Amino acid sequence: MQARTKPGHPPVKHRTPGKQLPSARGIRRACSKELYRTAKRLKTYISPDLMQQAEELYYKKVIENLLWIGENKDNRKLLCEWWNENVCPEIAALWETEEAPLQEAFRQAFGGYRL
Numbered sequence: 286m287q288a289r290t291k292p293g294h295p296p297v298k299h300r301t302p303g304k305q306l307p308s309a310r311g312i313r314r315a316c317s318k319e320l321y322r323t324a325k326r327l328k329t330y331i332s333p334d335l336m337q338q339a340e341e342l343y344y345k346k347v348i349e350n351l352l353w354i355g356e357n358k359d360n361r362k363l364l365c366e367w368w369n370e371n372v373c374p375e376i377a378a379l380w381e382t383e384e385a386p387l388q389e390a391f392r393q394a395f396g397g398y399r400l
Contacts, residue, residue: 306355309348316343320376322394327387331380339376346372361396368395 307315317340324331331339347354350367357363369388377384 306351312347313344316340316347319395323391326390326393327382335380339379342375343372365392365396
């Protein structure tokens with residue numbers, strides 16, 4: 286069903302992008318997927334308990350910085366840099382891995398590019 290508009294104007298199918306922040310459920314699912322893909326690229330076993338703790342930590346950090354992340358949602362490089370500074374050190378300590386391989390794995394999983 287299409288939204289109603291004024292006569293003579295084309296129908297509006299979607300809301301204007303960038304105006305709405307994602308839901309808490311959407312954020313939680315995105316964090317979970319990103320960490321799953323990151324762990325997969327590390328090629329090391331991460332226990333479900335450690336994965337759950339990392340997801341909670343990542344989710345909490347995203348919620349704390351939601352407005353900034355929402356403003357920069359189209360700039361994946363900037364978001365990766367934010368992740369490297371704010372999230373990576375804590376997850377690296379939790380998963381007992383070095384930061385550099387974790388950053389590279391996240392960058393590939395999230396942004397799909399290399400620096």
